Amino acid sequence: MPANLYDSRELTAYRGHIISPVQEQELKDIRDGVLIVDDRGIIVFCGAWSEFEKNKNSLKHIHNYGDKVIMPGLIDMHLHLPQVTVTGKSGEHLMKWLERFVFPSEARCADPQYALRIANWFFDEMVRNGTTLGVVFSTIHKEATDVAFEVASRKGCRAIMGKVLMNANAPDFLTEDLASSLSGSEELCQKWHGHDNGRLLYAYTPRFAVTSTSELLTEVGKLWRAKPGTYMHTHLSESLEEVEFVKELFPKSPTYVDVYHDHGLLGHNSIMAHAIHLSDSDLDILKETDSSLAHCPSSNFFLKSGVFGYRRVESKGVRFGIGSDVAAGPQMSLFCVMKDANYMQPDQWLYPTELLYRATLGGAKALALEDKIGSLDEGKEADFVVVDPTHRTGIIDDILSKPTDEILSALVFLGDDRVVESTFVRGKEIFNYESAKELSQSRR
Ligand SMILES: [Zn+2]
Numbered sequence: 001m002p003a004n005l006y007d008s009r010e011l012t013a014y015r016g017h018i019i020s021p022v023q024e025q026e027l028k029d030i031r032d033g034v035l036i037v038d039d040r041g042i043i044v045f046c047g048a049w050s051e052f053e054k055n056k057n058s059l060k061h062i063h064n065y066g067d068k069v070i071m072p073g074l075i076d077m078h079l080h081l082p083q084v085t086v087t088g089k090s091g092e093h094l095m096k097w098l099e100r101f102v103f104p105s106e107a108r109c110a111d112p113q114y115a116l117r118i119a120n121w122f123f124d125e126m127v128r129n130g131t132t133l134g135v136v137f138s139t140i141h142k143e144a145t146d147v148a149f150e151v152a153s154r155k156g157c158r159a160i161m162g163k164v165l166m167n168a169n170a171p172d173f174l175t176e177d178l179a180s181s182l183s184g185s186e187e188l189c190q191k192w193h194g195h196d197n198g199r200l201l202y203a204y205t206p207r208f209a210v211t212s213t214s215e216l217l218t219e220v221g222k223l224w225r226a227k228p229g230t231y232m233h234t235h236l237s238e239s240l241e242e243v244e245f246v247k248e249l250f251p252k253s254p255t256y257v258d259v260y261h262d263h264g265l266l267g268h269n270s271i272m273a274h275a276i277h278l279s280d281s282d283l284d285i286l287k288e289t290d291s292s293l294a295h296c297p298s299s300n301f302f303l304k305s306g307v308f309g310y311r312r313v314e315s316k317g318v319r320f321g322i323g324s325d326v327a328a329g330p331q332m333s334l335f336c337v338m339k340d341a342n343y344m345q346p347d348q349w350l351y352p353t354e355l356l357y358r359a360t361l362g363g364a365k366a367l368a369l370e371d372k373i374g375s376l377d378e379g380k381e382a383d384f385v386v387v388d389p390t391h392r393t394g395i396i397d398d399i400l401s402k403p404t405d406e407i408l409s410a411l412v413f414l415g416d417d418r419v420v421e422s423t424f425v426r427g428k429e430i431f432n433y434e435s436a437k438e439l440s441q442s443r444r
Helices: 005-010 047-058 081-084 095-110 112-128 141-154 178-192 214-226 240-249 255-260 280-288 296-303 311-316 334-344 352-359 361-366 398-403 405-412 433-443
Strands: 011-024 025-036 041-049 058-070 074-080 131-137 158-162 201-207 232-234 271-276 292-295 319-322 384-387 420-427 428-432
Touching: 011 041, 011 047, 011 296, 011 352, 011 361, 011 384, 011 405, 025 047, 025 058, 025 334, 025 352, 041 047, 058 398, 074 271, 074 361, 074 433, 095 112, 095 240, 112 131, 112 141, 112 361, 112 384, 112 428, 131 232, 131 420, 141 158, 141 201, 158 178, 158 214, 158 232, 178 201, 178 214, 201 214, 201 352, 214 232, 214 428, 232 255, 232 296, 232 428, 240 255, 255 280, 280 311, 280 398, 292 311, 292 361, 292 420, 296 334, 311 428, 319 352, 334 405, 352 361, 352 405, 398 405, 420 433, 428 433
Parallel strands: 011 058, 074 131, 131 158, 158 201, 201 232, 232 271, 271 292, 292 319
Antiparallel strands: 011 025, 025 041, 058 384, 384 420, 420 428
């Protein structure tokens, strides 16, 4: 502990039970731990309170959460902002579900007033669920996407987001001409990528191969490659019907993965959501190109899309995190998504420690942001959540005094939005359960 560091900045302490991933099966686990955060929102110490106590005069504020859990903020690798209005609409597989529920709801974002209302709702939901970074699909509308970035900026959220590109096989009201689709993306990237020292980042976001011409895929790939640090974010191989359609549309590419590879869309910072129906050689291409995956188990369950090859992908060494895929995933809570990840595997267990890793540090690695976020370590930005598994869920009262593996198991298998007490991004509290409750009562 360099003593001079503590003299030079305003420091805040957060005491509690610190649980943070080190790797897949390994945790940092400190009861009566403390997280010391400076006024830039950087973690300057994370360890036992007893170790820090002698420096306590250097603290400006101390928040004591007792035996409640302090863990890294959750990272949602894939979700759709405009779809918060259509969660829970079931009864169709992917292609019909898009046509019947999703496309009409996305069309409404042509109205900027509506887009503003939805963006406010979406980011409030995100932080209420303890998600400190969302990798977000907007709609094809440039203005609505701009509004969404403004809302995220104002609320202090962290997001990787982009305007959707679609120029084929979609209703007229969601089909754009190629030139304006590309220029709209480019202008938004120019305006928002890197905003607030990298809190907001841009992702080029072609919806998927089905709604893209070959030319669109080629051109958006060029834009992405020309701007290092930006992301490519799309869907890959979610449903069998979709895979068949892609084969018809792109006969020159042998597989769905090849379609993106042939158009230059795979690589470092390329995020492919779902990635279910893939061969070993498809996975080899994803690994060789250093592409990342967003595993969305709740969505796969909900739309009956298929089973992600969790252990197979892991053994290939392809980087991946988990995503809620709202609205195909009915809930934004990544605790529910962690549980579903385990339930979706028919013949093997996924353990709470590794699921927490996927929802935090694993996601950060898949996004190449692990030097900034994903775990509670000195030098990283202080994105964290305070959770209380007994909070309003009916989990046994004395769970916080139990061994850590029992606490984590309770969180993963019984937890949801209700366990989140506070959400912090870069040391700034952007959600607090008590204040949110007061606000909603005063609005009634
Ligand atoms: Zn999706």
